[in-house]
Amino acid sequence: MPNATYIALIPLLPLAGFLMLGIFGRKYFKNTSGIIGTTLLLVSTVLALYTAYGYFFEYGKVDGIYQKLVPLKYTWLQFSEGVSIDMGIILDPISAMMLVVVTFISLMVHIYSLGYMKGDERFPVYYAFLGLFTFSMLGLVVSSNIFQIYIFWELVGVSSFLLIGYYYDKPSAVAACKKAFIVTRFADVGFLIGILILSFHSGTLDFNTLIATLTSPETAGYKSAAAASFIGVSALTWGLALVFIGGAGKSAMFPLHIWLPDAMEGPTPVSALIHAATMVVAGVFLVARLFPVFAISSPNALSLVGYVGAISALIAALIACTQTDIKRVLAYSTMSQIGYMMFALGVSKYGGEDGLGFTASMFHLFTHAMFKALLFLGAGAVIHYIHSNEMKDMGGLRKYLPITHITFLIACLAIAGVPPFAGFFSKEEILLAAYEHNPTIYWIALITSGLTAFYMFRLYFNIFWNKEAHVHGEHKGEGGFAMMMPLVLLAVGAAVAGFIPFGHFVSSDGKRLETAFHLQFSIAPVALGLAGIFIAMWMYKTENNKPDKFAASLSGLYKATYHKFYIDEIYTFITKKIIFNLIGRPAAWIDKNIVDGLVNATGNGTKDISEIIKGFQSGKVQQYAIYFLVSVIGLALLFIYWWK
């Protein structure tokens, strides 16, 4: 068995960093906070690698199957008999893999930020937040309990919120962080209700028990979950679909993706870490975590995952083609790639060869983390140099930023799926899985892969070629060793990660999965990818008016994609017009005028009555006597004749 203390230390070290820097950073670690944070994370990374190594090569495998080990678990909050939130660590292939990815990317970003954020007045706070995020993300991936994952889910949300709003005096950043939080929060309600449903039927919150209960048809939990239904859909499917909504919100799936492009307001390293490599894949991870339940018990929910993923991939790719802010292009590309991972899960089955989609998805998650982090960090270097996010301010930078240029090119090739870079292998597996199980999705995926190559190289050429650079202001160079080292390391990763035999380690049922390489199958996607690259080259390599003409000829589509299909506008309409004006305002009005009005009316009414009846006290002693006599006679009549 693994040593739980070491594993627990992986998330706890960044937490310690957060607390230390958050509380004392401003006073005592003004300049050293970056070093402290990075060092702590380095230790975490080493521990994570050690753990992963141990798991994959020493104790993880029993009888050829990777086990789900729970080396640590204690009860955090007992709800009722059997239902409790436990804080624990689960160790299985995907969590081990994620531990490595998260710590590694985080470490790269920590190092990179040493250069990128140098001189920022809130340096300690920045590292504190990074620490908080890393802690939460690591906590999320090792969660052994569905409520634990929800807890860390919320925590990554809030750290993302804090980091997007890092430049707090910029109104756009404030708006973006708010939006990110609220949109994901909305999705989280789905997750929460999903948890409630699943836990009610399975009678547990523990992942292993829950999965075991809900995948074996003979258990009472499964029976009740399958039998209970709401508008024709079983409770189990509802639960899973709702959980998936949570995942879709975090992973920026259509139509809950609107927060992701705006989230680029945060510092670029943060975008690399949170909004490219780690947090946004939490949704994929969540579905993967519950994959057996999806795949065995509720194919409907799983195909929902597949279609949402596919649609998101396509839409994001289309939008990415027209955006001019380089970080937004990358954001949409992220969304598109996560769409890949989602539908890969969606087309997968549980176990054996049919589980290829699962492996492919995880593989793509792994490679994508490398090259997307690299792209963002590269973009960061460009922005650092040029002080702008807009393509029109860029061009011809290959002379000024040679290392960035090369690494960025490698990443672009990787994402475009050009062999032998990492993206090629993972994408190929995904396409294969889709081809075998769902032709519709396969075709969507194929088109998307062509579009991906096009917009990535549009980006690449616009930054590094196209018009001549007009750099003003002082030259800062490429940002020094701290910024370049992560680029190079990630580039190496992006270049060679594809050669890892991923199926040996990660598969839907823990067994070894051989992934064959089909040359003839690869021709179509690669050809499409290359075509995309060449079109991009033709249009953007030098400064010309071809893009404008092209845009004009497709003006309707161009406009729609440029405006991101007006999804933001729809949301604004719903929130501003419907929720605020039709619910919030009336609620406030009702409260002020009707509910409160009634209370006040009671008071005023009493006073009014008092005013009306004051005439009885007329001051005339004779009238008093009349009332006296009338009352006596009245009471006498009342009691003699009526109320005996």
Add this chain to the structure above:
Amino acid sequence: MNDFLTLMKPELVITGIIFLLLFIKLGKGLKNETMLLVIQVLLLLNFLAGFFFNAEGTLFDGMYLTTNMIVLQKNILSLGVYLISLLFADWFKKSEHMPEFFMLMLSALLGMFFLISSGNLLMFFLALELSTIPVAAMANFDLDKKRSSEAAMKMILSSAFSSGILLFGISLIYGATGTISFAELPQQLNGSPLQILALIFLFSAFAFKLSIVPFHLWTADVYEGSPMAVTSFLSVISKGAVAFIFMATLYKVFQPMHAIWYNLVMILSIATMIIGNLFALRQQNIKRFLAFSSIAQVGFILLGISSNSIQGTTSVVYFILIYVFSNLAAFGVAAAIAAKAGRENIDDYKGLYQTNPFLSWVLALALFSLAGIPPTAGFFGKLFLLTAGASKGSYLFIIIAALNMIISLYYYLRVIRSVFMDKNDEPLDKIKIEPSAKLGLMICAAGIVLVGLLSWIYDYIQNLV
């Protein structure tokens, strides 16, 4: 003879004091200050004397009866009179005819003692008149004030009219039963229409004295016009005495007609609470305000009376004890302010707390006690009245009573707000309170706080029933 002395001791002491005052007055040898001091001492002695050499029994063939409970009730009234002599020292000292005032007041008190002890309708009538007529004269004591004479006029005419109705009722009872003795009456009562008519005529006289709606209309006018000392005497002592005899009469004499008077008491109680509160809401003059608030309080007393039980008796006596402290404290503060600053309006109290914290706190305590806010005694008093009333199980009745507590809280808080919260650029000057008035206020404040918390007082009363 010995019986006579012990049984009638309270009345004899009062009579003695009246004569003593008469002689002192004739002698003309004493200054007002000294005179007041003497009177205060005498009244204190009278109060203390009430605790010794008491006996139970009847005199004059049952016309006069006394029990330990009755002695206690008399003591409560004596205490009230003593407090009045302390609290209104300012006004007494200025008055030219102070001994006369006390003679009248003590005469009225004597009337009330007889009233409580009466065992016969004749005795009852005589005592009632003895307790009323001097008060009418007292009401006119601010001889040069128009309002004072108007108040006195209203009082004497109304009470004469009410006496007429009462007597008519008594004559009907006499006609219907042939007896006027409390001891014999219950056997003769059978609930015939004539008897109901007589009951209601009789009831109206009690209602008049207690200011039960709709027989309350004289109350506010008389309270407002009379000197403060008379107002407080009327609203506390007079009401207390009548409440005692009213309860005794209903419980003992009219017990056979219980079903009828229960309903009567209930509807009048509700009416009294509601009307008293509604009128109190809009008053500006503190005396008039307290007049209506005391009407509302009577509604609660009726609630306790309606229970027709030992708990009812106990809680009414207990409440009146508390009411003596609370209402006299409120009047005492108002009198202190009226005497020094000549202000009687609630608006004039704005910002009082800035200059006169002591008066403000006493007033606050008094009003909280009247409103029934813990930990003041009023809370316990009211709660026990409600509990006693609730024993009959009429939820609607209790809910109306409870809601009335809220209306009353509103107007009591209005005074509190004036005193504590409202800004006033020209608050009243710092008022120098007479030492004896201060003593009186302190006794009241102590009473307000302690009577509730010390539960043995309640038990003591209950053991006497």
Add this chain to the structure above:
Amino acid sequence: MIEPGLYHMLFISTTLFFIGVYGFFTRRNLVTMLMSVELILNSVNLNFIAFNKYLWYDKMDGLFFTIFIIAIAAAEAAVAIAIIINLYRSHKSIDVENAEDLKY
């Protein structure tokens, strides 16, 4: 000639009562109002006497009561007259409608 019976007496006394009440309600002069009250009291006296004579002739309660009522009425009248005189001093009138300052 019919011997006057209880009902005759009661009829007279009731009439007297209501005359008194009517006078009390309508007269503006305070002294007249006081006199009306006296009428009411006298009607009660009549009642007592009648009841005593016709119904309960073996008990003297009614008679005593009447005597006391007369005495009390005198006392009441004395005080009332004194008050009215004082009212006249301040109001220069004994009209009841001039003394209506205290109201509402």
Add this chain to the structure above:
Amino acid sequence: MNLSLLILLPLLTAVAVLLVRNAKQVKVAALAGATAQFVLAFVLLFAYYKERATGNAAQMLFEQRYNWFPSWHISFHLGVDGISVAMILLTAFVVIAGVLVSWNVTKMTKEFYFLLILLSLGAYGFFISLDLFILFFFLEIAVIPKYLLIGIWGSGKKEYAANKLALMLMGGSALVLVGLLGVYFSNSAQSFDLLQLSQLNIPIQTQMICFPLLFVGFGVFTALFPLHTWVPDGHSSAPTAGSMFLAGISMKLGGYGCLRVATYIMPEGAKEYATIIIVLSVIAILYGAFATMMQKDLKYINAYSSVSHCGFVLLGIGMLTKTSMTGAVMQMVSHGLMTALFFAVIGMIYERTHTRQVSEMSGLLKRMPFIITVLFIVGLCSLGLPGLSGFVAEMTVFMGSWQHPDAFRRVATILACLSIVVTAVYILRAVTKTAMGPLTAGFEELKDATWNEKLAALILIAGIIAIGVAPFWLNDLVSPGAEVIMQKLSR
């Protein structure tokens, strides 16, 4: 552990406050008293643990009973279980923080602290009473100090607000009173004793009348829709410490009463009216949240959000499961701490900027990092961030509510869940607008928190985090109490 100490200590503090001479001594006396209460509350907690550890399984610990009004069968009966201990801890936290925050009160300092302490006396007494009469006694004691606190030291429409608060709360307690009397006369023992009453079976007809009376009566205190309208005005007009006490302690009296008195002694009534309670509390949750969204004044925002949050308390009670009732108590504790802290922060901001309008503030993080950090923490707690107390409580309520398989309660739970989005919206709108963005002109010279404010905030934060990070201790404290109520319910 002598429970009378919990009453005597505030009493002595109040007397000390009245007796000392100048304002400084008053503050010191009040702080000393509050600290002593704080310590005492922890002593009680550990005494409680110790007693339970020795195997004392009595329902109530440290019982004391003195005859008070024997003729009415009223006794001064004190005792605590886990729920009471939790509430007492909450009170102690809020009291010490409130005393610290009010350090700058210059107007009538003595009276101010006297009333604060009096209020805390009422709260302690209420939570340890086992006799319904003294429970009611303490409930009412706690009302008038609030009236005076708002009316004298408040701001804005203070007199209107104070009046409304006092009258509505008194109205509530009047209903409670009628309900209590009904219970009192319905049982053969004619007893106000809670434990004795819980052994008896109150006739169902009485329950049908008295349960709503008691529940609505206590509900007014805890902002039961539609009787919540005193909450926004009252809280927003009160001085800082007043709001803290009001929201932190006073509103909890109602929740505690609903649970301990109404539900516990009248289980059949509770079952019968559960549907209505759930409907009302869900309305309060959602409607409060939406109404909050439209508010522009920080204090109103927190006040309306209190309506919403207290809805969870009532929802938890209305759902009638052990988990949900545990959640309700946890929500009371959590909301008490959180909202007290929120008001404290708003007070600190107001003292510096002299405005509470969200639109008039921006970028304050630059000038007052401590205060704004606290604002963030409390905001995040309010919207239910894990690691802070709000999350734990709300989730417990949700989990408890979901234990009913019927559609009505499902829908109610889902609607309640939706409120967490709305909460996020209004909290973030307020917090980000205030804290972030460019600094408003004229605020360049503002100072950060002083020692007393820091201490107050840290104490409350400590409480919030203690529950948020390690909820099991609170859960273990509260759930046996809820279990007892459940046993009575399922009998």
